[in-house]
Amino acid sequence: MTKSKVDYNCSKCPGYCCTYPRIVVTDKDIARLANHFGISEDAARLRYTRQYEFESDDPDEYVNERILKHRKDHIYKTSCMFLDPEARRCTIYEGRPSVCREFPNGKKCGYYGFLKFERKHQDDKEFIPSA
Numbered sequence: 001m002t003k004s005k006v007d008y009n010c011s012k013c014p015g016y017c018c019t020y021p022r023i024v025v026t027d028k029d030i031a032r033l034a035n036h037f038g039i040s041e042d043a044a045r046l047r048y049t050r051q052y053e054f055e056s057d058d059p060d061e062y063v064n065e066r067i068l069k070h071r072k073d074h075i076y077k078t079s080c081m082f083l084d085p086e087a088r089r090c091t092i093y094e095g096r097p098s099v100c101r102e103f104p105n106g107k108k109c110g111y112y113g114f115l116k117f118e119r120k121h122q123d124d125k126e127f128i129p130s131a
């Protein structure tokens with residue numbers, strides 16, 4: 001038996017990373033989305049993304065970025081608009097942004113570790129810690 005290269009299993013997670021409020025998209029991601037849906041980049045930008053700006057007196061805290069739109073979610077309040085709310089899977093897997101492709105940027109996922117720990121201690125394989 002080969003040892004898994006990663007220490008997490010997305011198929012057992014309800015898509016916590018897809019509920020991050022700011023899922024940043026680049027121009028390249030918008031082009032990929034446009035291609036995925038067969039629409040123009042302008043239409044993809046408008047339909048699926050919005051600008052997020054956070055102003056602060058501290059210039060290090062200033063944020064101005066393009067992010068994926070959210071919608072209501074029955075587990076985590078809101079999620080990325082592309083998360084299937086029942087199957088808890090990405091509905092645009094081939095067209096998803098780079099940040100989603102790279103997550104969690106290593107062999108471990110912090111949330112999956114937490115989920116595994118809680119499910120073991122609650123003795124419930126389906127347990128989802130409240131958001």
Ligand code: SF4
Pocket residue numbers: 017018019023068080081082083084089090091092093096097100
């Ligand atoms: S695009 Fe897909 S993988 Fe990325 S946050 Fe949305 S549902 Fe999750």
